[in-house]
Amino acid sequence: MARRQKSAAARKKAADVLRQLRAAGVDLVNVEKATEAKATPPKGGTRLTAATVRDIGAKGIDFTAWGAWTLRF
Amino acid sequence: MFALSEPRVEVILKVAERCNINCSYCYFFHSADDSYKRHAPIIASSTVHAVAHYLREGAEALDLRHIQIDFHGGEPLLMPQLQFASMCRLFRDVLGGAVDLRLCVQTNAMLVDSSWIELFSEYGVNVSTSLDGPLDYHDRYRVDFRGHGTHARTVAGIHQLREAVARGALPGFGVLCVINPEHSASRIYRYFVDELGLDSMDFLLPEMTHDSYSGPPPTAYGEFLCELFHAWAGDDEPRIQVRILNSVMSLMLGGRTRVVGFGPEMPAAITIASSGAIGPDDTFRVCGTEYIDAGMTVFNTNLSTFLESRFMREFVKAKQQLAAQCQGCCWERVCGGGQLPHRYGSRHGFDAPSIFCEGLKPFFAEVARYLLAHGVPQERLLAVLLGRDGNTEAGRAKVCAEGGARTSAQAS
Numbered sequence: 001m002a003r004r005q006k007s008a009a010a011r012k013k014a015a016d017v018l019r020q021l022r023a024a025g026v027d028l029v030n031v032e033k034a035t036e037a038k039a040t041p042p043k044g045g046t047r048l049t050a051a052t053v054r055d056i057g058a059k060g061i062d063f064t065a066w067g068a069w070t071l072r073f
Numbered sequence: 074m075f076a077l078s079e080p081r082v083e084v085i086l087k088v089a090e091r092c093n094i095n096c097s098y099c100y101f102f103h104s105a106d107d108s109y110k111r112h113a114p115i116i117a118s119s120t121v122h123a124v125a126h127y128l129r130e131g132a133e134a135l136d137l138r139h140i141q142i143d144f145h146g147g148e149p150l151l152m153p154q155l156q157f158a159s160m161c162r163l164f165r166d167v168l169g170g171a172v173d174l175r176l177c178v179q180t181n182a183m184l185v186d187s188s189w190i191e192l193f194s195e196y197g198v199n200v201s202t203s204l205d206g207p208l209d210y211h212d213r214y215r216v217d218f219r220g221h222g223t224h225a226r227t228v229a230g231i232h233q234l235r236e237a238v239a240r241g242a243l244p245g246f247g248v249l250c251v252i253n254p255e256h257s258a259s260r261i262y263r264y265f266v267d268e269l270g271l272d273s274m275d276f277l278l279p280e281m282t283h284d285s286y287s288g289p290p291p292t293a294y295g296e297f298l299c300e301l302f303h304a305w306a307g308d309d310e311p312r313i314q315v316r317i318l319n320s321v322m323s324l325m326l327g328g329r330t331r332v333v334g335f336g337p338e339m340p341a342a343i344t345i346a347s348s349g350a351i352g353p354d355d356t357f358r359v360c361g362t363e364y365i366d367a368g369m370t371v372f373n374t375n376l377s378t379f380l381e382s383r384f385m386r387e388f389v390k391a392k393q394q395l396a397a398q399c400q401g402c403c404w405e406r407v408c409g410g411g412q413l414p415h416r417y418g419s420r421h422g423f424d425a426p427s428i429f430c431e432g433l434k435p436f437f438a439e440v441a442r443y444l445l446a447h448g449v450p451q452e453r454l455l456a457v458l459l460g461r462d463g464n465t466e467a468g469r470a471k472v473c474a475e476g477g478a479r480t481s482a483q484a485s
Contacts, residue, residue, distance in 0.1 A: 016403075055328065
């Protein structure tokens with residue numbers, strides 16, 4: 001029962017997020033597969049998307065390599 | 074209890090609470106807090122000594138692995154060079170063996186010369202400068218006390234820094250630009266990249282609250298950010314880092330950012346005034362003195378006590394508790410509710426969306442459309458936005474634990 005309620009809540013949340021995205025001009029439809037998808041370099045991606053995915057796979061983007069970057073300074 | 078998401082603390086150290094210029098938008102000198110008037114113009118050596126030992130003790134008690142100290146002001150280069158050198162030496166001596174210590178300075182670059190560059194190089198101080206774009210943009214707000222523009226002197230300092238990077242004396246340096254939506258984002262970006270040869274920059278939303286917000290509507294900030302994004306994406310050059318854009322793109326792909334104001338995390342940051350007074354992230358200053366002055370100093374307390382104080386817990390609670398309007402928002406995972414001072418208003422405290430919310434949403438949508446148009450699977454993006462990508466506190470703790478790091482250093 002609890003699992004069914006949780007699943008219903010998740011579906012409702014997904015539907016709501018999709019509705020908002022659609023209103024914002026971001027059209028997504030494939031809810032079922034939205035689970036543990038791994039970040040892989042996108043096919044047909046740009047150098048920026050490829051670099052971002054690569055950085056995430058490593059350790060996250062390290063802005064602190066050259067300045068005071070954790071905060072907004 | 075204040076739990077650190079990673080064994081790391083950033084310290085904004087106010088080494089000078091005076092400035093050689095008088096920017097009209099300055100949150101430090103022209104906001105709701107005027108405590109600088111009661112603080113030492115330049116931090117005393119005895120206070121620096123106390124700060125070093127306060128941080129050493131805190132690092133041991135909290136098992137910290139990384140400490141970043143940002144020399145900040147006012148204008149930190151107003152500090153005499155001999156004193157600056159002694160301060161760096163002391164921090165390296167006291168903290169260097171205990172943690173990975175990173176020293177940084179945020180300067181308007183007007184006083185940068187060869188002797189300063191030598192000091193930065195000798196003590197491994199990372200440099201970030203403040204520049205709002207080409208002359209007509211920069212000099213609109215960044216003026217000296219006689220009302221004269223400061224662009225030429227800042228750019229002269231930047232040229233010296235560039236030359237130091239070219240000969241290997243410095244690893245690099247960054248530039249911060251405060252967003253003015255009346256200016257052209259692409260013109261500023263092109264100026265930085267093409268004319269100044271910069272490759273590390275960020276664009277900051279101004280420090281305002283619901284009480285102090287003025288100027289163009291929030292949507293204008295969104296238009297600025299979208300224009301900036303298109304200029305950067307058009308170059309498609311990963312070597313060029315625009316922190317706000319890299320951060321948002323990373324968050325949308327399931328990564329993380331340590332940058333305050335985006336994502337669900339709240340990095341541990343403290344501000345230490347030239348008097349030794351301790352407070353939270355310096356930007357809370359715009360909310361009023363009571364939000365930056367915890368009534369504690371490096372002389373009468375320790376880091377653990379400060380981080381677990383009721384004062385700090387209130388901020389953590391506010392970050393975790395999104396405003397009602399934000400709960401269920403499709404951008405919740407990217408925005409994280411926004412930067413806390415941007416949520417603040419005297420009537421509702423932090424219980425409101427960011428003042429920039431209506432500008433941030435179209436910006437996020439633009440980045441999402443770009444990702445989808447360039448090969449990012451829609452299920453990936455949706456997984457992130459729904460929080461199904463494993464990028465949760467528990468997931469992160471697991472990753473950190475696997476890396477051998479202590480992940481939840483609770484205050485003792």
